Amino acid sequence: MHQALANGNRTLTPEALNQATDKVMRDKQQAAETIKYRIDTLQQNVSHAREDLQRWREEMKQRADKAAATSAKSALWLFITLLLGAIVSAGGGWWGVRNGERYQVR
Numbered sequence: 001m002h003q004a005l006a007n008g009n010r011t012l013t014p015e016a017l018n019q020a021t022d023k024v025m026r027d028k029q030q031a032a033e034t035i036k037y038r039i040d041t042l043q044q045n046v047s048h049a050r051e052d053l054q055r056w057r058e059e060m061k062q063r064a065d066k067a068a069a070t071s072a073k074s075a076l077w078l079f080i081t082l083l084l085g086a087i088v089s090a091g092g093g094w095w096g097v098r099n100g101e102r103y104q105v106r
Helices: 002-008 014-103
Strands: none
Touching: none
C-alpha cells in the first residue's frame, strides 16, 4: 500500500505518506469490521426468521388438525340429524297413508 501511494504521488513527504498509508489501512480495517458486523447481524436475523417460520408451521398444522377434527364431528352430527329427519319423515308418511282415508273430502 505504501509503495502504491509513493509511486502515484511524488509531492508527499515521507511522514505524510506514512499518515496516508495508515489512514487507508484504518479505513480498510473499519470497513471490514462493519461488513463483518452486518453479515453477523443478517445471519442472526435469518436464523430467527427460520425459527419463527418453523414455529408458525407447527402452530398452523395444529390449528388445521383441530379444524379437521371439528369438521369431522360436524359432518357426523349432520349425518345423524339427516338420518333422524328421514326416519321421522318416513314415519309421518306411513302414518299419513294409514290414516289418510279418514281425512278425505267427499
